Amino acid sequence: MVEQQDLKYAVVGKFSHGMPSIAFLRTAIPKQCSLKAEVNIGLLHNRHVLIRCSIEEDYVTLMSRPNFWIKENSKSFLMKTFKWDIGFTPEEETSMAVIWLSFPNLPPNFYVPSILFSIASAVGRPIAIDAATLNKTRPSCARVKVEADLLQEHPQRYNIQIMNGEEMETMSYKIRYDFLPKYCTTCMLQGHDLQGCWKEHPELQPEKRNHGEDSVVAAAKGKAPNPTLPPTNPSRQNPNPKPLPTAPPPRNGLP
Incomplete structure (x- = not known):
């Protein structure tokens, strides 16, 4: 090893x-x-x-x-x-990422690092608890930061057993992912998944359009002219332009 x-x-x-x-x-x-x-x-x-x-x-x-x-x-x-891991290659990005987990409606008596880390370990390796959770200044929601593999399944709920009198009661709570990065197994990059991959779905690429062509060049290429662009030469657009008005001829004996 x-x-x-x-x-x-x-x-x-x-x-x-x-x-x-x-x-x-x-x-x-x-x-x-x-x-x-x-x-x-x-x-x-x-x-x-x-x-x-x-x-x-x-x-x-x-x-x-x-x-x-x-x-x-x-x-x-x-x-x-x-x-970083021992399998690092420059062309690929790791699927490991640090993410925040939120546990809304978790009773404040469970705001104990050992309990919170135990719950968060279902998603990944717990590495930090936010200050508001430690200080119990936001008892409506606990937050834990974990290091998780984006390629693994991410649970949406977790169960806690609570003593209710003499009986054990199982309570189910929601896991909320504040931001879960996407990972593409084709590109081996973070930021998008297979559904949004341009290699897998070339039709998703935005069209590259040249908006600098005037209407004449566009027509020569078989494209519809762009009505928002002024013509390069107005006379080429109007084959019979109206002649400009001229001054009348001078009268005899007058300048």
Whole structure:
């Protein structure tokens, strides 16, 4: 078994449209992503960086947002974050993601970390509880953050057994997913599923239209002219234009 030394809290940062230098990122990512402890950042691929966090809190911070904007002078670079694993390949994105679970109408006496983590483990690995749940300042709904596999089935309800007098009563409660990213097994990317995949369904791609053609060029290509565009040469649109008015001839003896 391959040992994953110092990679327990490792995150992959992916830049899709250019990226700053690795020297700049080593300073910018901790500051602009609000990391609290030391991190080690290195180039993993030509547009991927490996961010090794030293504490779980920073790992959760990086994984809790779908993307970050890293600013360098007047430019901003989009960085998406993913959990690193030993099967990493640059062409594919992991199916693991951090998501928030909400448990509406759960009685406040169950707002105990061990109980909440036990409930949330039905979806994934629990990693955090929000402050309002811990402080019981929002007793209408408990929230837990988990690390889950997007390819797995996600339960919609859970059961809790409650003592009602001398009898055990089973109560069923709803699980609400605050945001569940989609994953495409064809593209191996997060952000869409098979139903919205352009590779699987080319008809879903938006048509690429050239709105800069004038009516004459469009007609030559067999297209209907665009009535909103002015003609390039008005005389070509009107074969018998009206002549412009001319001044009358001068009278004899008069200028």
